[in-house]
Structures are given as structure tokens and as C-alpha cells.
Amino acid sequence: MKASNFFLPIKKEVNEVSISAKLMLKSGMIQKLASGLYSWLPLGYKIISNIENIVSEEFESMGFNRMCIPTLHPAHLWQESERYEAYGKEMLRVNDRKNNEFIYGPSAEEPCVDMVRQANIGKSDLPINLFNIQWKFRDELRPRFGVVRCREFFMCDGYSFHETIESSSEFYDTVFNGYKRIFDRLNLNVFTKEAETGEVGGLKSHEFHVLSEIGEDEIERDGKKHKSLELGHIFLLGDRYTVPMDLKITNSDNKQTPLIMGCYGVGVSRLVAAMVESYYECKDENYSINWPIDFAPFKINIINANAKSLECNQLSGKLYEQYKNISFYDDRNISIGQKFATSDLLGSPIKIIIWPKELKNESVEIRIGNSKEIVKIEQISKFIDNILVK
RNA sequence: CGGGGCGUAGCGCAGUCUGGUAGCGCAUCUGCUUUGGGAGCAGGGGGUCGGAAGUUCGAAUCUUCUCGCCCCGACCA
Numbered sequence: 001m002k003a004s005n006f007f008l009p010i011k012k013e014v015n016e017v018s019i020s021a022k023l024m025l026k027s028g029m030i031q032k033l034a035s036g037l038y039s040w041l042p043l044g045y046k047i048i049s050n051i052e053n054i055v056s057e058e059f060e061s062m063g064f065n066r067m068c069i070p071t072l073h074p075a076h077l078w079q080e081s082e083r084y085e086a087y088g089k090e091m092l093r094v095n096d097r098k099n100n101e102f103i104y105g106p107s108a109e110e111p112c113v114d115m116v117r118q119a120n121i122g123k124s125d126l127p128i129n130l131f132n133i134q135w136k137f138r139d140e141l142r143p144r145f146g147v148v149r150c151r152e153f154f155m156c157d158g159y160s161f162h163e164t165i166e167s168s169s170e171f172y173d174t175v176f177n178g179y180k181r182i183f184d185r186l187n188l189n190v191f192t193k194e195a196e197t198g199e200v201g202g203l204k205s206h207e208f209h210v211l212s213e214i215g216e217d218e219i220e221r222d223g224k225k226h227k228s229l230e231l232g233h234i235f236l237l238g239d240r241y242t243v244p245m246d247l248k249i250t251n252s253d254n255k256q257t258p259l260i261m262g263c264y265g266v267g268v269s270r271l272v273a274a275m276v277e278s279y280y281e282c283k284d285e286n287y288s289i290n291w292p293i294d295f296a297p298f299k300i301n302i303i304n305a306n307a308k309s310l311e312c313n314q315l316s317g318k319l320y321e322q323y324k325n326i327s328f329y330d331d332r333n334i335s336i337g338q339k340f341a342t343s344d345l346l347g348s349p350i351k352i353i354i355w356p357k358e359l360k361n362e363s364v365e366i367r368i369g370n371s372k373e374i375v376k377i378e379q380i381s382k383f384i385d386n387i388l389v390k
Numbered sequence: 391c392g393g394g395g396c397g398u399a400g401c402g403c404a405g406u407c408u409g410g411u412a413g414c415g416c417a418u419c420u421g422c423u424u425u426g427g428g429a430g431c432a433g434g435g436g437g438u439c440g441g442a443a444g445u446u447c448g449a450a451u452c453u454u455c456u457c458g459c460c461c462c463g464a465c466c467a
Binding site: 200308338 | 391400401402403415416417424425426427428429458459460461463464465466467
């Protein structure tokens with residue numbers, strides 16, 4: 001991507017409490033539309049999509065099938081499970097033109113049960129493991145910290161259907177371990193804790209937390225109090241939904257038995273904030289982000305230090321052609337200071353700076369994290385490829 | 391839901407107490423000079439002060455109502 005073709009509205013000043021919200025707004029990742037509602041601008045959308053892909057891959061590798069449930073659900077499904085009343089004001093209720101009642105889903109247990117129910121399944125179809133990554137809405141009392149506690153958020157939610165508690169419980173453990181892999185891949189240092197099943201209900205649940213300034217729970221660690229932020233929550237639901245919604249199969253004794261269900265959530269949009277929160281750096285009041293190479297919005301940032309130099313333009317353009325799909329090429333005719341400021345917020349792990357003076361020695365500067373090296377032009381590909389392979 | 395606060399140009403703010411029809415920084419536009427960490431100079435454009443009603447000769451400023459937003463608490467899979 002060329003800077004001149006990319007909508008990246010960087011702001012110098014934003015008024016926000018949390019660092020992640022500040023940086024996400026500043027760097028042009030998101031924009032506030034209303035309280036608790038954020039638009040994802042091109043940069044932010046790349047990041048959330050990368051994370052979505054990682055989460056999706058891991059869910060598939062655990063044995064889930066990806067599907068997609070609409071954001072609007074008919075109210076009657078939620079009346080069947082008796083959560084329509086229980087959810088209270090957090091649930092957004094809307095009517096269509098025929099005055100039928102709908103809700104904007106805060107979760108999707110009910111429609112997912114309905115999906116399986118409609119399929120008229122038998123014992124031999126089990127287990128069934130489904131997930132979707134979809135926008136959810138909860139009308140929070142007090143949205144805060146940008147996309148950390150917002151009203152419309154992007155959530156990955158998995159649902160499992162088994163014949164017995166034993167097999168459901170076994171799968172629960174598979175997901176428990178799968179979650180650890182997801183957070184490992186995202187370089188987030190999570191810990192788990194047993195939790196109340198609360199509104200969702202069921203037999204047991206575990207939460208996945210990361211220590212964070214913007215956490216909303218308080219926990220004790222090494223005798224000290226820390227704030228922690230919940231990123232995931234898994235539930236062994238038993239027959240909490242399958243009994244009231246009448247989802248059952250005929251077992252080998254020719255008896256009708258309710259399916260045993262599990263549900264597994266990960267806050268994808270919240271993950272972005274958690275990651276910004278853990279990858280930012282601050283030097284002399286200048287904030288920068290350092291994205292790990294696996295999910296950086298752009299792996300390579302090509303910085304043309306002088307867009308008026310024919311030689312600089314030629315080499316920059318050539319490098320851009322070579323790494324087009326993974327790079328951001330700052331081709332603008334602006335001061336180098338502004339390009340570095342943009343670069344700091346973009347957070348690419350590999351930065352190639354084409355300086356006129358270095359170019360005279362047939363070299364460019366390459367920065368990886370906080371280290372810099374002068375690399376001969378003919379060595380660039382080798383140098384870069386070596387880092388990309390790792 | 392209780393307490394506090396804010397709403398003035400795209401963004402960040404001053405002006406409100408003590409009424410006299412708006413100002414600063416950044417951004418933006420034009421020109422010239424610049425380009426090794428958010429360039430400099432000169433010139434220009436953009437708001438009628440969240441909305442409504444009221445008081446007044448006159449309201450960003452005072453009064454009332456209303457909408458939106460934020461912070462603390464409570465709440466939160």
C-alpha cells in the first residue's frame with residue numbers, strides 16, 4: 001500500500017483516558033461514531049481482520065466449523081430460553097415493519113441451538129462444533145476505554161453439542177488448551193480462573209485474563225493487587241439451553257435425551273485493544289506501537305526519505321513492487337519527521353529507510369525493533385527474507 | 391441508577407463568573423524556501439458558540455427545558 005493511496009487520518013491530539021484508546025484513535029485505526037460505537041478505519045480493519053483470521057484458524061484446528069448467524073435474532077428464540085426478560089436493558093430490542101420483535105444479539109446460544117434443532121440430527125451426527133465471528137451488541141451502562149468496553153463489539157463464539165457430559169467435558173478441555181494456543185500466538189500472557197456461570201448458566205466456566213492497566217477485575221498476585229482484563233470465557237452449559245429449546249436426539253436405548261452444550265467466547269475487538277496496550281512504547285512522551293510480525297497491519301514500512309530524489313524514488317518503488325502485498329510505502333513529499341511519526345504509529349516490525357546519503361554508498365538503513373543496520377542494496381532481499389522466514 | 395463535569399472551526403482548547411454579534415494552537419488551501427525525527431516565512435478559507443424557548447436594546451456568556459458526550463461509583467459472560 002502506498003501512503004498516498006491510503007486513508008490514514010492520524011491525529012495529533014485526542015482526549016482519551018486509556019492508552020490503547022488514545023493510540024487507536026491517534027493512529028487512525030478507529031473513529032468514534034457514538035458512545036460505545038466505533039468505526040474501524042482501513043488500518044484498524046486490517047489489524048482486526050488479522051486477529052480474526054488467527055482466532056478462526058485456531059477454532060478450526062480445534063474442530064469447530066465456521067458459520068455465521070445474523071446480528072438480529074427473532075425475540076421468540078430468546079423467550080424460549082427465558083433470557084429475553086433476564087437480559088434486561090443491556091439487550092437492544094427492535095421491531096420490524098410488521099412490528100415483529102427482534103433483538104440485536106448480545107450472544108448467539110439461542111439461534112445456534114435453533115440452527116442445530118432445524119437440522120433434525122441423530123446420534124451419528126455428533127459431535128457438532130460450530131463457531132461464528134460476528135458483531136454483537138450489549139447496551140452497556142457505561143462504555144469505556146475505547147473498544148475495550150464498547151456496545152457493538154466483534155466476538156468469536158463457539159458452540160459444541162455432544163451426547164454426554166463426559167464427551168462435552170472432554171471437548172471443554174480441548175478448547176481450554178486451544179485458547180492457550182490462541183493467546184500464545186498473539187503473545188498475550190493470559191492466566192485462567194474459574195468463574196461464575198452467571199447469566200449464561202451451565203455447570204462450570206473459566207475466564208481467560210491478561211494483566212492490564214485497563215482491567216476491570218481485581219486480582220491478587222504475589223501479594224499485590226492487580227487489575228485484569230477478561231479476553232475469553234468458556235462454559236460447560238449442560239442442558240441449560242437444550243432442554244428449554246427442546247434440542248434432543250434418540251440415544252442407543254431408543255430414548256430422547258437433550259444434547260449437552262458448551263459455549264466459548266473470545267472478544268476479538270477487545271483483543272486489538274489488549275494488544276495495543278501491551279505492544280506500545282513511550283519515549284519522551286512519544287508513543288509508538290511495535291506489532292509482532294505475524295499480525296502487523298504491514299510487515300514492512302518503506303520510508304522514502306526524499307521523495308524529490310529520483311534515485312530514492314526509483315529504489316523505493318522497486319522495493320515496494322517486490323513486497324507490495326506486505327508493505328506500506330510512504331511515498332509522500334513531506335518532511336522525514338512526519339514520516340517517522342506516521343511510522344511510529346503504524347508499528348511495522350521492519351522499516352526500510354532510503355536515505356539519499358546512504359544511497360550514494362549503495363545502501364539503505366533497515367530498522368528491526370530498536371536496532372538499525374546499514375544494508376547494501378543487493379543484500380536487502382536476503383536480509384528481509386531472512387527475517388520474514390523466522 | 392446516584393454523584394461530578396463537558397458541549398465554541400476537522401482535532402485540542404481559551405473566552406462564560408463581570409452580556410456589547412468570537413479567538414489561539416494544530417490541521418487545511420495558495421506561493422516561495424526547505425526535507426537526517428511532527429519545517430520556515432507570507433497570504434487565504436472555514437464556526438455564529440449542541441438544540442429549543444425565555445430575559446434583554448443586545449446572549450457563546452443569564453434563566454428554563456432538551457439532546458449528546460465524558461469521569462467516579464454501582465453494574466458487567
